[in-house]
Amino acid sequence: MQLMSILKRMEIFLRILLSTSCLLLVVFMVDCSPPENHIKCSSANTNCTITNSYGTFPDRSICQAANVAYPTTEEELISIVAEATRARRKVKVATRYSHSIPKLVCPDGQNGLLISTNYLNRTLEIDVQSMTMSVESGVSLRQLINEAAKAGLALPYSPYWWGLTIGGLLSTGAHGSTLWGKGSAIHDYVVALTIVSPGGSKDGYAKVRRLNETNSSELDAARVSLGVLGVISKRAIDIDIQYTKGDCHLQHFVTQNDRAGDPDDRGSTTSHVTLQLQPLFKRSISYVVKSDTDLGDQVASFGRQHEFADISWYPSQGKAVYRVDDRVSSNTSGNGLYDSIPFRSTLSLGLAVIRATEDTQESMKDPDGKCASAKLITSTLIQMAYGLTNNGLVFTGYPIIGYHNRLQSSGTCLDSPEDALITACPWDSRIKGEYFFQATFSISLSVVKSFIQDVQKLVKMEPRALCGLEQYNGILMRYVKASSAYLGKEDDALDFDITFYRNKDPAKPRLYEDILEEIEQLAVFKYGGLPHWGKNRNLVFSGALEKYKKAGAFLRVKEKYDPLGLFSNEWTDQVLGLKGETRKNLSRRKGMYPRFYSGAVTARDEGSVTADGLVVLQTQNQELLNNQ
Ligand SMILES: Cc1cc2nc3c(=O)[nH]c(=O)nc-3n(C[C@H](O)[C@H](O)[C@H](O)COP(=O)(O)OP(=O)(O)OC[C@H]3O[C@@H](n4cnc5c(N)ncnc54)[C@H](O)[C@@H]3O)c2cc1C
Ligand SMILES: *[C@@H]1O[C@H](CO)[C@@H](O)[C@H](O)[C@H]1NC(C)=O
Ligand SMILES: *[C@@H]1O[C@H](CO)[C@@H](O)[C@H](O)[C@H]1NC(C)=O
């Protein structure tokens, strides 16, 4: 117990230290370690393995591939797809960091091919007049934001982490937070897109389709594709203009990286896009801490009131932090910057202590310890404005005012050169750092109040049960809008991001496993929540496709683009309901503790299957339906 209190005190110290670790290290002339390459090959690009940025998939396996190709041009990409198609090989696109949690990126078996978009990272064209930008699919969100800003343009809504690639974030439907305009998902700002799919012999075994908003309904299949339609090659995104210093002269801006030749491509991506001029684009952000008693009543109206609204919810502490965030006039002074604390380079030693504390709390079943840690962590983050500064250096108070491109996304832990892992991204699998799972789903605004109240009822029954997720900064709630994309959101909704402890030992369940599972099941079964395609444990995907009205249309496009299913794998087949019979014999698991949702199948202390949430719940889903 004394050890615990020492650890707790160290944690206070470290939390503060961590946030400034890179700053301190600069003083000592040490840099931070960038993430490793998650594709490893035993000999030059052959005999490879792939995992994700966390170093493990939900089932803790590592996937294999016979080889990896690194195309540098669209022509190379086409010939690689053609060759693979001719040989009928399984193919998957891999990105620089591979951030998705589920096994989206694995080519089935051992003979598959990975096509990396690592070198397809050029900005092709920025047309200020039409306010469009064409990029290759391996371009990172950070690159996109920066290049656009240089031309006085801005992507209005985006994920908060800039390490994602355009190809990856579209495939999984990634988003930021808004109920305004076309909503917060980047795929709803795509106006044209090129996709390379398997072809027949008359196509030379690869078919290139240039889809655009005005002439193709298939674009709505390709906006969010789970990567099963082929390789997204490049796209044009309609972006909002951002006047710089009140001066808006329209110009035609072609970046230095533009490649010579292929005028056809350029034509297909830049012409005839509806102009959406917007006023000068600065934002003003204030975080407001409130009690969560009326949270259910507040969420819908709060999202309509503030353009960039989001909410961080700390249910065990009974608190919600509202982000009051709006556009302001460009002559408002301020040069604020967002450098999210959890996305900064962090001292490995500190991470190890925090992880050890968490491991001890879990193994000693010490919810009070977890609640104390949670309070400390959240109050530190709130005090430090989550990493916002008024001028790029210090936080002196709200509001934070600044240009959108400096506030919309961050991720400085990706930046630095090697430092032998003295520092790293907090989830880097080479160090003893964060190891977690995420349950992420969106719930229609029409029923979200009841969902929130159900979670509040659970908290009333077990007040300490959700402290564990407050150690990961609580539940991030972000707004998403109904989309024309076949696998986009069906409804205006609130997206819940819930992060929680994962044990390195797959046989050990986490503390309050049952409550967490009940929340997941309430969300996806009782309230029809839609999963984030790039996150989640497998159970959340159970029966997911049936919730999409256009699922049939999506599958028809998939059949047309890739009839052999070369870009599909076991995981996508299962999620798309194409394979994987329901596991009839995996009926209700033992040791269930249903609370108030009679349909919930929850379990405590049940070993690896439950701890990792790997049970394909189709059968249970069926049971739930039968039982109602
Ligand atoms: C720290 C962190 C913060 C995050 N923040 C957010 C957030 O704020 N909002 C949000 O919505 N999500 C967020 N995510 C989740 C993220 O959106 C998804 O995991 C995203 O898909 C990852 O993008 P990636 O480039 O790493 O793609 P990967 O995970 O490598 O790939 C995803 C899928 O897309 C396919 N794919 C990739 N490129 C192509 C291509 N060119 N053509 C065809 N298929 C392709 C892959 O084969 C794979 O199936 C976050 C993730 C992390 C790790
Ligand atoms: C592939 O690599 C593994 C270990 O990384 C090795 O055991 C195996 O022999 C290799 N196979 C080939 C064909 O090189
Ligand atoms: C593209 O990626 C390569 C390899 O990671 C890198 O060397 C290069 O600087 C990147 N180009 C741009 C424009 O970012």
Ligand SMILES: *[C@@H]1O[C@H](CO)[C@@H](O)[C@H](O)[C@H]1NC(C)=O
């Ligand atoms: C979309 O297609 C139409 C018709 O082919 C074409 O006129 C237009 O320029 C295209 N737009 C883009 C952005 O490629």
Ligand SMILES: *[C@@H]1O[C@H](CO)[C@@H](O)[C@H](O)[C@H]1NC(C)=O
């Ligand atoms: C759509 O327009 C683009 C040009 O912008 C063209 O390349 C493509 O073939 C068109 N697609 C269809 C289905 O007409």
Ligand SMILES: *[C@@H]1O[C@H](CO)[C@@H](O)[C@H](O)[C@H]1NC(C)=O
């Ligand atoms: C800012 O600009 C608006 C109009 O663009 C003007 O009405 C206002 O007075 C300006 N404010 C300041 C402080 O200059």
Ligand SMILES: *[C@@H]1O[C@H](CO)[C@@H](O)[C@H](O)[C@H]1NC(C)=O
């Ligand atoms: C049924 O259960 C057995 C043993 O418990 C297991 O080996 C088998 O894989 C299960 N079948 C399915 C379809 O899950």
